[in-house]
Amino acid sequence: xxxxxxxxxxGYDLARAMATLVPQGGPVLCRDEMEEWSASEAMLFEEAxxxxxxxxxxxxxxxxxxxxxxxxVQFYYMWKTTDRYIQQVR
Numbered sequence: 001x002x003x004x005x006x007x008x009x010x011g012y013d014l015a016r017a018m019a020t021l022v023p024q025g026g027p028v029l030c031r032d033e034m035e036e037w038s039a040s041e042a043m044l045f046e047e048a049x050x051x052x053x054x055x056x057x058x059x060x061x062x063x064x065x066x067x068x069x070x071x072x073v074q075f076y077y078m079w080k081t082t083d084r085y086i087q088q089v090r
Contacts, residue, residue, distance in 0.1 A: 002021075003017075003021060006020050006021055036071070036075075037075060041064065041067070042075075042079070044063050044064060045059065045063070045064065045072070045075060045076075045079070046079075046084070046088075047063065048062065048063035048064070049076075054076070056069055056072050056073055056076070057069065059072055060072055
């Protein structure tokens with residue numbers, strides 16, 4: 001909807017609308033939280049989740065003290081979209 005609105009506001013001039021949507025110098029590429037974690041950290045997280053549930057403070061304190069609390073919470077919500085989570089639920 002945002003892109004369509006931008007196109008309309010720019011008189012359906014595609015080049016102008018794209019220039020509005022994409023910052024000078026090209027698009028900003030974002031990495032999601034899953035890419036920031038190693039496989040061993042993900043396994044530690046899953047082990048901690050089994051032990052503590054969603055008590056992210058304890059997970060951080062006992063299993064992943066080098067990760068920020070925000071990073072752990074963000075990873076949890078990204079992890080819930082993975083096949084590993086679905087297999088665990090089953």
